[in-house]
Each structure stands twice: as C-alpha cells, then as structure tokens.
Amino acid sequence: QLVLTQSPSASASLGASVRLTCTLNSGHSSYAIAWHQQQPGKGPRFLMKVNSDGSHNEGDGIPHRFSGSSSGAERYLTISRLQSDDEADYFCQTWVNDIVIFGGGTKVTVL
C-alpha cells in the first residue's frame, strides 16, 4: 500500500529558506509526486510535480523561490526567501493504478 509521510510542521524566519520532505514508503521510491499549497481559507494551489530523478515541472505562475528535488524515496520542496504569505499547509500527492494518495500535510509557519 502506497503511503506518503510528511512532518506535521515546519518553521523558518522571514527571508530564510525551509525544506519540506515527503517520503514514499518502501517499494515506491520511483514514484513522482506533486506539491500543493493551501493558504488559510483557500483552495489548494498546484506548485509542481517532482520526478524521482529530481526533475520538476512548476505550475503556472509559481515563483522561482519554490523548487523541487529528490533523493531516493524522499521528495523535497524548498521555499527560498520566505514571505509572510508562504505561511500555509503544504501537501504532497501521488497516484498509483486507480487511486490518488495525499500526504498528511506540513504546516509552515513564518517567524
């Protein structure tokens, strides 16, 4: 069974960087994932797809401050030069056969 694991929370100072991790469970390390941002009270927003080789495809209008990478079963989202409106929940998502799986989400706090 495919499972995505995310840390519940992360924080960093305004202007700093933060790296979020999404971990695929054993046997699924080759899977691509997508990152989505959900600001308080809003619908999610697609950020990017991250492949197992680290290549990534950003969504429309996503600032270059957001970047993706991979290492083994881990998929990363790095947010550089943190801004106040980056404070949000970040979900990773993947798919297999006929279902879609979401990670539990990471709440990012900008200090």
Next chain:
Amino acid sequence: EVQLVESGGGLVQPGGSLRLSCVATGFRFSDYSMNWVRQAPGKGLEWVAYISFGRTTENYADSVKGRFTVSRDNAKNSVHLQMHSLRVEDTALYFCARTPYGSSLSFFDYWGQGTLVAVSS
C-alpha cells in the same frame, strides 16, 4: 484564466442525497479529465473521484464507492458529483480539480475554491 467554480453544497441529514456541480472556464474542458477531492474540517485532503475527459473511465475512493457517482457534461463545461446515502463522515469541503492535459488519473494542476457539505441530524 482557468477557473473552477463549485456549487451545490449544503446541510443534509444522514442518509440523504446531494448533487455537487463544478463549472469550468478558461480552457477546452472536453480535453481534460476531472476530479473531486474533499477536506474534512481541520483535516487533510482526500481524493474522492475521477472521470476521464471522454467519460470512458470513472474511479472512486473506497470510502465512497457505491454511494457517489461522478459525471460530466462537456457541452456545459461541467462536472458533477451525485452523493447518496450520506454519512456524518462525508462532512467536508469538496473541491473540483483538473488533471493535466494528456494525463489519465495523476495529479491536479488547477483547483476550485470548494463547496461545503455538512451531514448532520
């Protein structure tokens, strides 16, 4: 500009039915597969259903299989979610989400703002 606007949410008693709609603008709707995703209050995201652009394929989460039906009207640029036998645990904000061009069930590149379904007696 791509826009997805959901409607049809509301308060319904357990065992009741509700039909959600999502109207799409800003892209050639008939070329894209569509999904419904929900979020219970204070919780994470849960994928609910998928329908292919040509209506040939439907997929459902186990939690709604047999109770929910997804459909689409390409002439009206709309996708619907018919929900029957609603349970308290179906209470959530329901989002419409688009799958990228040329993809089958995969990830979502645009989302709506959601419509709230509350199941309570």
